[in-house]
Amino acid sequence: MSEKLTGWTIAEAFGRPLTEIFHIINAQTRQLASNPVDRAIREGVVVGLANHTTLIARDGTEYQIADSCAPIRDQRGKVIGAVLIFRDVTEEYRSSEQLRQSEERYRLLTEHAISAIAVQDLVFDDLGAPVDFVFLDVNPAFERHVGLRKNDLIGRSAGAMIPGIDKMPVAAIYGKVALTGESVSFEQYWPAKDRYFMINAYKLGPGRTAAVFDDITELKVSENHHRLSKRVLEILNGAEDFQTSIQRILQAIKEVICCDAIGMRLEKDGDYPYFAEEGFSADFLGAV
Template sequence: NIFSENLLEAYSYCKIICDESGCPCDYKFIDVNSRFEDIIGLSRNEIIDQRASIVFSDLINGTIDWPQIFGDVALNGIDKDFEFFHKYFGIWYHGTVTSPKKGYFITFFVEKSNSKKDIILELDEYYTVIKTITFDEKVLSIPRQEIVGKNLRSIMPDIEDTIISACNKSVMTNKLHSFEYPFFSSTDQKWFRTEVKHFNIKDKSKYIVSISDITDQKRSELEILSKKEELDRFFTVNLDLLCIADIEGNFHRVNTAWSEILGYSVEDLENRNFFDFIHPDDIENTIKEVEKLASQKNVFNFVNRYKCKDGSYKHIEWRSHPYGKFIYAAARDISDQVRSQEQRYLYSTILSILNEPIDMQQSISKILSEIKDYIGADAVGIRLKENGDYPYYFQTGFSTEFLLKENSLLSLNEHGDICRNKDGSISLECTCGLVITGNTDPSNPLFTPYGSAYSNNSFPFLDLPEDEDPRTNPRNKCIHEGYASIALVPIKIEDDIIGILQVNCYEKDMFDLSTVNLLEDIAASIGQALQRKQMESKLNQMYERLEAFHDHSPLLISELTISGKYKRVNKIICDILG
């Protein structure tokens, strides 16, 4: 029982049954192993002590006379090989039958596809081959008769030590032990798997050694490994976002570019659902695109937003190909491109506003509304010079209390008089005053070369020591109001600063340098528009004065055409000529 239960092959021990004339007509099962049960589909209790004609109802009327084949072995002691087809499983099985004593026989069989290249050796305690079983004589590199009775060392010197080691391990653990090894010849290379199991029968050790040719399997594994390594290299070096996902939205594999762009580790993303990272406003459109992929349609140039680990979002453009239930996709971060397009659009919109035939205050109102929406700001405003001070010309979002305290930037002494700098210029307070007076330091990360000031976290300025603070009388009202992100951009006419564009946000990290540069371009356009408005105003004033002089001058003033006709005359001429 110990021997049979540990065999990899299906095993049966049977007694032949003969008719009155002595011809084999049936056989009875004495013992079977669990592998035999698995293949036949019956339990041991349903087989033992039963006739084969009862176990296999079509045995007698079948195309193969099994009692005759097995009876010839049982009665004459001639080993035979056999094959049969299992109708239910659709599998061919290959086996051998031998007789331990007259009237009895033992069968061993395995699935043909697995057995064709197998060699089974039975060794005694001294590692001498007692018996060999193979279903293809060509597999044996040595004739069968030259193997039986030979010591392992003489027939397998290259792997003898490894087999003996496996035999010893099987003795100690009472378990099957296996190993793989390559075999090189001048023309080919093969791989084999050897499985060894120890049995103790009547106080004598025996070993069953099964050697299988796994060359095809190994070559497939190496090919798969090579393709995997190639895929790994492709995933590793590619700058695009690469992923394999299923149509349910689960990531199965991503490359390291995801970590570099979104900030998550590869482990954070794999086995997660990609809908967990998509901006809520993009979910519906993403579902529609996934439905296309589920119907095996490619998706190109689809853009949605993915949440980064820091909470920000990136615009991702996709090229996706379905294959069954899986999606193979390459994507790229186009956030800079999208931001650039949005900034160009905003700038173009503002230029259009500045060229509309409306007054300046209406223009500023529309411009600030566009800026507020684009940045997601909570408050925006423009201060313009007026009698030495810089009050808000127009603003939106600031509280009444804030405006009452912050509208003027003038620094006053205890008597309420305006403070002046050493050069006699009016002293302006806080960061706004620093930007308007042009006293910014480009080497300080708070300031830009253009002279703007911006911060994505203003709160640490409350702890800035007085001797390190470049501002005059810092009020910190913006900070106390809870504004974390603040940008102050000078509005210039040529080299003169005539005001500032102010953008305040309660949320941190609302500005990057490209956004501040955009605000600087907008401020420069506002400055040019104001300069144009000033020049238009001056021209209008000059025209009005000229008209007044023309109408009320005591001199005779007229304008004639080249032919001498009057085109225009003033009042005094009309009075004289009646």
């Protein structure tokens, strides 16, 4: 194997300088690498090759290698030479480098992305239904959206960290994605932040999903204003009495802004003859 990797036969290598036969460089810098034999003989210790070591064979072929070098001692313990053991790890190195580069691209993508990105594991109840999820990774944009730091989120459940998320169908949707493998896009309003998000969810593995969030609040507000304006005009153009029109307008406003209760009182000639409400309790109305 050593003859194959170096390109020198034993007879050809005999008597030649080690650096000519065992020509190694750093794979990333292309600079000459320190020869482990020199140190093993000089210090009398076992020496391993540094990472990213490339052996250049006699014909110019390059191999990624891993090796170790140990001193040879005589009966009195004096170092009289060294034994060098090395092996071809080119395929292992290539796979490792591809993985490293992929992880680096992922890191750069997520760190600089405008969209919020989160990776999570689903939490299931005894019947197998998704009820929560635990954060595995989030990017800086996600931190800005939720107002929480990555270190505080990782390993914690969404139910414990995100106010009001238990009232949203997010865990159920992620569960469906994890079960079917089908990616989904859905809009979600977050009352605690008064923000709208477009969420794209993808399956990463068994019980694991990734989600990409985009804040669409300005778009939704604009759409809601347009929809409400259109609805108010339709109501006002209808052949109904003014009090009924007010009530219907109030219902339309309540639906658009997703509030629990809303009221309206209109003034006329110093009095307030028109009043309408939606969602208030009788006790509250009696108190006011």
